[in-house]
Amino acid sequence: MYVTLEHYVTAIVCLITAFVIQRIYYKEKVKNQSSISINGIKWFGLAIFLWGFGALINIILVELVEIKPTHKAVIYLGVFISLANSLSILLSLPSIEHQKERNIVVRLVQRFSEKEFTILFSGVLLMIAFVFIATSYNNSGISNNFIWLIDIPISLIVAFALLNELNKAFANRNMKFMVFPCFILFVLIVIAVTHRMIPQDKALEFIDQGFWSLFGVITGLSFKFLFILLFSILLYSWKFLSEKELQQTELEMLTKEKEELLSRQEKLVLANESHLDTISSLQKRLKESDLKISSLVESTKIELSDRQKEVLGNLGVCGTIKSYTEIAEEMNISLDGFQTHIYQIKKVLKISGAGGKEQLIAFAKANQLLKYASIQNVDND
Known part of the structure; x- marks a missing residue:
């Protein structure tokens, strides 16, 4: 039962x-x-x-x-x-x-x-x-x-x-x-x-x-x-x-979304600052380029004597491997006379400070003055 x-x-x-x-x-x-x-x-x-x-x-x-x-x-x-x-x-x-x-x-x-x-x-x-x-x-x-x-x-x-x-x-x-x-x-x-x-x-x-x-x-x-x-x-x-976990999950999602938005905001701010720095750098480089262009334009208007062109031409041909003394001997002029020409050329080209020789060589090559060189058959490294 x-x-x-x-x-x-x-x-x-x-x-x-x-x-x-x-x-x-x-x-x-x-x-x-x-x-x-x-x-x-x-x-x-x-x-x-x-x-x-x-x-x-x-x-x-x-x-x-x-x-x-x-x-x-x-x-x-x-x-x-x-x-x-x-x-x-x-x-x-x-x-x-x-x-x-x-x-x-x-x-x-x-x-x-x-x-x-x-x-x-x-x-x-x-x-x-x-x-x-x-x-x-x-x-x-x-x-x-x-x-x-x-x-x-x-x-x-x-x-x-x-x-x-x-x-x-x-x-x-x-x-x-x-x-x-x-x-x-x-x-x-x-x-x-x-x-x-x-x-x-x-x-x-x-x-x-x-x-x-x-x-x-x-x-x-x-x-x-x-x-x-x-x-x-x-x-x-x-x-x-x-239900409680669902609410907690929703809260965590919203919190996470807020953190992501703040992170993106920070990245955008940093990116904006970086862009501003880049723009500033580009503007600076643009100004430098404008100055160089202006300098080159001015240099094309410079009139040099035949002797000065010859000095620059010889300097461009062998200036990297020979001293002023050696170039002067090759040109059959005194060292003082050669340096006087260099001084006058620097004054005309407005070159001053260290590295003057390198600037003169670069100018000679950039302005096709090597054809005026009187020193021939010299290897130019």
């Missing part, structure tokens, strides 16, 4: 809850929320649906088809539903958002895609299940509780991973008071698993059958309802956190 009541309550509550959760999933999916977060809603909803679906199938088999609850087919179905439920919960764990390090179970799930992990999980458990089922069929003396040994280790691992992730998620949301309900959920799961594992005939040696059945029903319903409650709180806090 108690077991049947548990199945009816589980089927009604879990199927309705699963329907509501799936509606929330599709609604959030339309909003283009984070795929990881909405996948968590999908897998949590599927886990709750499997509880309701398993309870409904059990009701059909036991109440309508009139198969005994202790029949191996009913037990196998219960184990299969429980394993599928564990798989759904495992796939939902990576979506529980927090900033702390993931536990080893979640890290293992994250190493694979959902499809790959499902295939791996199913393949390993099918091999184990085959051994258990074959053993139970070949040995009629083995209790049906032996079949639940397939599910018990998985259920305990999932319960521990779920407890760990829920505690971290609620702590991240400043909801540390939820640690106690999470721990109670873990304890209830352990009790429910232990209740399945202990053969009923062994338990009845110590306690009343009615109490044993009622204890199992209360434990089974309690951990399912607490699971749904914690998930609902987690979903609400996720929704609230998402």
